[in-house]
Amino acid sequence: MPSTKTQALEPTSQGTYKVFNRVLDWITDERMELLNITERINDLVHKSGVRDGIVHLQSLHTTTAVFLNEWQDALLQDVKEFFDRSVERDRYYRHNDPAFSDCERSNADSHLRGMMMGQTLSLQVRNAAVLLGTWQSIILAEFDGPRSRSIAVQICGV
Amino acid sequence: MPSTKTQALEPTSQGTYKVFNRVLDWITDERMELLNITERINDLVHKSGVRDGIVHLQSLHTTTAVFLNEWQDALLQDVKEFFDRSVERDRYYRHNDPAFSDCERSNADSHLRGMMMGQTLSLQVRNAAVLLGTWQSIILAEFDGPRSRSIAVQICGV
């Protein structure tokens, strides 16, 4: 009976699909800054009541990024130095040159850092909590602060 | 009443889950080229009638990438130079060496650029439109053109 073999799994959950859309805001203090946003995301997931599904994070700013890493002071310093090395701030960029660009923030490095790391992140929701490994924290990276920053959070599932 | 506290949010939408699968094609003209695909993606989302959910983009080619950034001529030049610097084309690669590889395109740099930037992107759909910050455009990067390129678009939600 091939159909038994190929559809052997039982769904973890099924039912009416729900979507929760919210926007969370942060104020940043430095030009480059790393913020641990795990707790606020998890709190929103708890309040949604979604048991199994996805939480999708989308920073609404090109000069930011959202990603996972361990939240340890020493490592966070290494992370910032990695961004400084990978995308140098003091190099010539057209985006920073008044002859080619009307941007006055001199933030080409911020754009490239945000692009390299990405502004979106999808994480699984299991048992009404954000799924994270032992050492995984959700990090918002500010690359052109200080600013007010918004992350659109969508929780969907059952 | 803890249950009230932990499930305080009302869903933005709920109902029958719908999935729309399509494939969009582009013709590229240069070996490295950046294309603004925002309008065609948003048009497809509008036509789907999905109000709240996710639009998932997946380029079907390893030597391409899909990501967000500001669509500004000066910055796009900086972006291309960033790819040229981060993954040099003229370095020795096994993938380009006939002694180790049957690939005749000499496109190891294209593979590494596509891998570094990623070929997938999930964005939120809210109020029947793709959610994008003021300066966010959806960019398809061609790293081994000119070619015909396909992006699988899946819109799901309610």
Add this chain to the structure above:
Amino acid sequence: MPSTKTQALEPTSQGTYKVFNRVLDWITDERMELLNITERINDLVHKSGVRDGIVHLQSLHTTTAVFLNEWQDALLQDVKEFFDRSVERDRYYRHNDPAFSDCERSNADSHLRGMMMGQTLSLQVRNAAVLLGTWQSIILAEFDGPRSRSIAVQICGV
């Protein structure tokens, strides 16, 4: 009739939303190692019976990554050398310095490589299979092995 114009698409699928949560494990043998996990992911998707939707992969370890690329021996060597160049192992890192960190693995490079490449990947499910272009394989990168590694797999859709 604008409504006809703006909602012209028929859904590929619709119905009761199902979620399947599983965890798959791998044993790695080297400090840096690339594993082709395509077959096991596709097998799980087949068994779920989900016809259209998303399969979401989330490695539960900060010193790993999940991404797409061609699975070719010569290229895989280039990929490893790219990681060695982009994030040097032998540089000074605070995370590796006992004066600042209690981590004894000297794995700052592993953290930065995992962060740069990302630990999550969403792929479309179409016609009860993982959607992949001709040359796309799903790759799990080990950056701090040998270890036992777990990937949380969520398949959702109809």
